[in-house]
Amino acid sequence: MLRRDVLTNVLGYTAMAAAPVRSFAGAATAWSLPAKRAVTMIENTFIPMPDGVKLAVQLWLPAETDTHPAPVVLEYIPYRKRDHYRAFDSYWGQMLAQYGVAYARLETRGSGDSGGILADEYLPREQHDGASAIAWLAKQTWCNGQVGMRGVSWGGFSTLQVAALAPPALKAIMPMSASDMRYTDDAHYLGGAFALTGLKWATSFKAVTAAPPDPLITGAGWREAWQKRLDATPPIAARWLSHQTNDAFWRQGSVALDWNAIACPVYVIGGLVDSYGNEIPRLLAHLKVPRKGLYGPWQHGYPSPATPGPALDWAWEEVRWWRHWLMGEETGIMAEPMLRVYLPDATAAQVSPAPIPGRWVAEPTWPSPNITARAFYFGQGGLHDAPPTAQTVRYVADKTVGLGKVEWVPFAPTELPREQSADDAKSLVFDTPALTQDLDLVGAPVLRVRVSADRPVAKLAVRLCEVAPEGASWLVTYGVLNLTHRDGHTHPVALVPGQFYDVDIPLNFTAHRFRVGTRIRASLCESLWPLVWPSPQVVTLEIDLGATRLEAPIRGRGAASSMPIALAPALTGVAKDWPTLEVSETGGVARVVETWPTSDSVVADIAETTSGSGPNVVLSMAAADPLSCVWRAEQTSRFKRPGWDVSIRAEVSLSATVTHFQIDERTVATLNGAVVADVTHKDRLVRALM
Numbered sequence: 001m002l003r004r005d006v007l008t009n010v011l012g013y014t015a016m017a018a019a020p021v022r023s024f025a026g027a028a029t030a031w032s033l034p035a036k037r038a039v040t041m042i043e044n045t046f047i048p049m050p051d052g053v054k055l056a057v058q059l060w061l062p063a064e065t066d067t068h069p070a071p072v073v074l075e076y077i078p079y080r081k082r083d084h085y086r087a088f089d090s091y092w093g094q095m096l097a098q099y100g101v102a103y104a105r106l107e108t109r110g111s112g113d114s115g116g117i118l119a120d121e122y123l124p125r126e127q128h129d130g131a132s133a134i135a136w137l138a139k140q141t142w143c144n145g146q147v148g149m150r151g152v153s154w155g156g157f158s159t160l161q162v163a164a165l166a167p168p169a170l171k172a173i174m175p176m177s178a179s180d181m182r183y184t185d186d187a188h189y190l191g192g193a194f195a196l197t198g199l200k201w202a203t204s205f206k207a208v209t210a211a212p213p214d215p216l217i218t219g220a221g222w223r224e225a226w227q228k229r230l231d232a233t234p235p236i237a238a239r240w241l242s243h244q245t246n247d248a249f250w251r252q253g254s255v256a257l258d259w260n261a262i263a264c265p266v267y268v269i270g271g272l273v274d275s276y277g278n279e280i281p282r283l284l285a286h287l288k289v290p291r292k293g294l295y296g297p298w299q300h301g302y303p304s305p306a307t308p309g310p311a312l313d314w315a316w317e318e319v320r321w322w323r324h325w326l327m328g329e330e331t332g333i334m335a336e337p338m339l340r341v342y343l344p345d346a347t348a349a350q351v352s353p354a355p356i357p358g359r360w361v362a363e364p365t366w367p368s369p370n371i372t373a374r375a376f377y378f379g380q381g382g383l384h385d386a387p388p389t390a391q392t393v394r395y396v397a398d399k400t401v402g403l404g405k406v407e408w409v410p411f412a413p414t415e416l417p418r419e420q421s422a423d424d425a426k427s428l429v430f431d432t433p434a435l436t437q438d439l440d441l442v443g444a445p446v447l448r449v450r451v452s453a454d455r456p457v458a459k460l461a462v463r464l465c466e467v468a469p470e471g472a473s474w475l476v477t478y479g480v481l482n483l484t485h486r487d488g489h490t491h492p493v494a495l496v497p498g499q500f501y502d503v504d505i506p507l508n509f510t511a512h513r514f515r516v517g518t519r520i521r522a523s524l525c526e527s528l529w530p531l532v533w534p535s536p537q538v539v540t541l542e543i544d545l546g547a548t549r550l551e552a553p554i555r556g557r558g559a560a561s562s563m564p565i566a567l568a569p570a571l572t573g574v575a576k577d578w579p580t581l582e583v584s585e586t587g588g589v590a591r592v593v594e595t596w597p598t599s600d601s602v603v604a605d606i607a608e609t610t611s612g613s614g615p616n617v618v619l620s621m622a623a624a625d626p627l628s629c630v631w632r633a634e635q636t637s638r639f640k641r642p643g644w645d646v647s648i649r650a651e652v653s654l655s656a657t658v659t660h661f662q663i664d665e666r667t668v669a670t671l672n673g674a675v676v677a678d679v680t681h682k683d684r685l686v687r688a689l690m
Helices: 010-017 086-097 124-138 154-163 196-209 215-231 236-241 279-286 314-327
Strands: 039-048 054-062 070-077 102-107 143-152 170-176 266-271 291-296 339-344 358-363 371-379 382-384 392-396 428-431 439-443 446-453 459-467 473-482 501-506 510-514 519-525 540-555 580-586 589-595 599-603 608-622 625-641 644-656 660-671 674-686
Touching (some): 039 124, 070 086, 070 314, 086 102, 143 154, 143 314, 154 170, 196 625, 196 660, 236 644, 236 660, 236 674, 266 279, 279 291, 358 439, 382 428, 446 459, 459 540, 473 510
Parallel strands (some): 070 102, 170 266, 266 291, 339 510
Antiparallel strands (some): 054 102, 371 382, 428 519, 439 510, 439 540, 446 501, 580 589, 660 674
């Protein structure tokens, strides 16, 4: 998935690169960073693939590698190293290399200055290219033969997927904000329902595939190479929507299907505000290799700089990991607990833009014996410690629920979940009494529910909130399930109207301290819009509360554990460039309009200006008419130097009938103001119980 903070956080990386990383607290360990070394940056070289295609790579090498070869860490993504990601790459390249660990920033085939065509995400060819690049890096005279791999988002996916090929020179990995199961825990489908983020990501992805190589790197053939990319621009939104179940398309690259394939040590990272965190407990529980996990308070991105805070002095921790596994240095990192989790006292939305208050806790192993499932039973409008008298309730889904949670992966404070009372008022709400002691939730709750529907296609959604004494309701975690996927996401089965089914709905992995005096609220409804596409018809659900409970993973207090990673300083004076998010509901018609300002970034050392906006969306639906739902998204990007001015605009729109989706895609590219490509695709796809 494309990280939207490319433009909004570049200034943050520029600011961090201008000064050394500082700490607010000393690290609780005897190990310390080695003395800094001089660094040599190589702007570009090419790594040949077995089929003759050459992939572009930028390198940062520590001094004295001619006499003392260094290990190298690879980051492998399709986001342009030459301009868009230059600040990120320069920061991490300098940061790692000055401490003796070389850094290689490789561009995926068909992206940036690499040859070939980028036809889709996470293809087998991409994974084998990564393994070939590792072998090439290990053989360089400046390398000691030991290679690590790290990355955020796409980079985290590629790290896990390449590691599953077990390249001999790959000795350790650090995936961040990624997933081990592509269908269930990526941007495309949530609980078997098509996600808005899938449409937004498709729009952004089209802009990535259509971007040109740099003439100053590629040379005279750049124009021909770009035209080939434009001609091959795929109908990617339709392709992803044509795979509505967890078929072979999504299973390819899902490393959870074979835990034994990963043979090197793993350090997996995620964030509370992000939605890529469900893989952390699975990887820790099932991998057989040395492994660690960290679950922080931040959004989709690195632990530093990170919003919301507190951020960590991540260079210290990352260098400690690499020097341990790639240089044989005893840093003490593997003598520490398997999992560290930030346990907040509030949600990000409550305190934004301030850091989230809370504390770090540690679990020596995962699953942790310190965490037990506590059952909350539904009945008479409340959550109870024991099953109450049997009761059945009805819910008619002729209302829009979800306008308080419109974004799957929030990239900006304006995208955080809003206070939930308006959505609660349109849901079935069940509260505990006011808590008499703090309750720590760490893990993934599960709703076990007996439910029936009057339609063959229906969903069920659950939101878990903390309700403050004054009545404000704040989202802690949630889950949604397309009920035709009740027995799995591979072979959905239509519901028999009126028949009850026992269904399990997992909520997202999270951590939160419910404080004394607050109440825990479970809110049930048929769907969350616009988070997911609506069911074809208005649905009436019946829920047998006597057979329904929420199982919440509650952490015992246990002994305190020190946090060895120091805090990083908060960034100050960094420009913010947040989108406007207009949410309205008039006459039963809900409308969401999100618009990102056009962001300009000057890449001074190559005399280039990059800019872009999006994905901008316009979404609308009448609550009593799900077939009125229409989603539209647009993404723009631009690269400009004297005599070279490239712009790209990608558009995707989606509507549906009871039986089919209609999806329209368009990509327009210009060079110095003249249109060089206008690629359109129109597809009509069968709704597969969606």
